[in-house]
Amino acid sequence: MSHARRNYGQYCGLASALDVVGERWTLLIIRELLMGPRRYGELLAELPGIGTNLLAERLRSLVEMGVLTKPASRDQGYELTELGRRLREPVLLLARWGMSFLGAPGEDLEVRPHWGFLAVQAMIDPARASDLDEVYEFHVDDVVFHISVERRVPHAVEGPAAGPCAMVARTDAKTFVEIGAQRLTPFEALASGRLELSGAPDAVMRASALLGLIPATEAAPLGAAGAR
Structure with a gap:
């Protein structure tokens, strides 16, 4: 059952962008897909803690907004559309900015080689x-x-x-x-x-x-x- 999409109610490019990718976990899904198509199970494995229902809801929302394409078969993965691939530079800049806030890598923090x-x-x-x-x-x-x-x-x-x-x-x-x-x-x-x-x-x-x-x-x- 889908629910009404939340939005900021502001006529502003930044607010509009956050309406699409500002929800928790969304940009981390984008991060994974910037490195190539991923099947649902692969995304679930690379995003520990997200939960199956939440991942499914986020993927459905991104497909509806034209950011991702849905796989036609189980052998294919979710993939960024041309619109989605335009997020590469903003995500890289945000990642660079975020490195300034990284503390010590505690044992409770996940890190993946890719x-x-x-x-x-x-x-x-x-x-x-x-x-x-x-x-x-x-x-x-x-x-x-x-x-x-x-x-x-x-x-x-x-x-x-x-x-x-x-x-x-x-x-x-x-x-x-x-x-x-x-x-x-x-x-x-x-x-x-x-x-x-x-x-x-x-x-x-x-x-x-x-x-x-x-x-x-x-x-x-x-x-x-x-x-x-």
């Missing part, structure tokens, strides 16, 4: 991209993704890189998010054994600057083609 891929997209500052075309690969628990910098344009891509990498980082999901929240520097994580890095030191510095983990001035020569 959230690292969203985190790294939120952390990328394109203005800090090097003139050097190179690839940085990340292994977060059992999830692999990479950043490819080509002509000063960075691209975050799921899966391993096709060719050689200037830097490879290996860590666990909690450590990765702590580094992204700047509660822990990459160098502190290295010293404690929670992070492993391979690659030339200058490439590590360029990757750290690209992700906003160190000031760009510390990653010199960021734009020097002869840095190698």
Whole structure:
């Protein structure tokens, strides 16, 4: 049984957006679907605590609003529409903003490796991209993704890189998010054994600057083609 949709009753773009995605859990559903189609059971597993009825209601509402498409069969998953995919940048900006409020990762807090891929997209500052075309690969628990910098344009891509990498980082999901929240520097994580890095030191510095983990001035020569 559907119920009347709540709204703010304001003729304002922000209020209108919140009428659609402002309900509890909705943006976390969007977060999961930004990483690709997900079946109902997969969403339920990746959103512990949501409850089956609430998930079903949120999905139904998002489909009705044209944000998601409903799977035609059990083998297919819910997927963002073109309208839904426009939420990528706002969600990434909100995730970056939210990292300022992250405290210590308590044992009662869930963290999933694939959230690292969203985190790294939120952390990328394109203005800090090097003139050097190179690839940085990340292994977060059992999830692999990479950043490819080509002509000063960075691209975050799921899966391993096709060719050689200037830097490879290996860590666990909690450590990765702590580094992204700047509660822990990459160098502190290295010293404690929670992070492993391979690659030339200058490439590590360029990757750290690209992700906003160190000031760009510390990653010199960021734009020097002869840095190698």
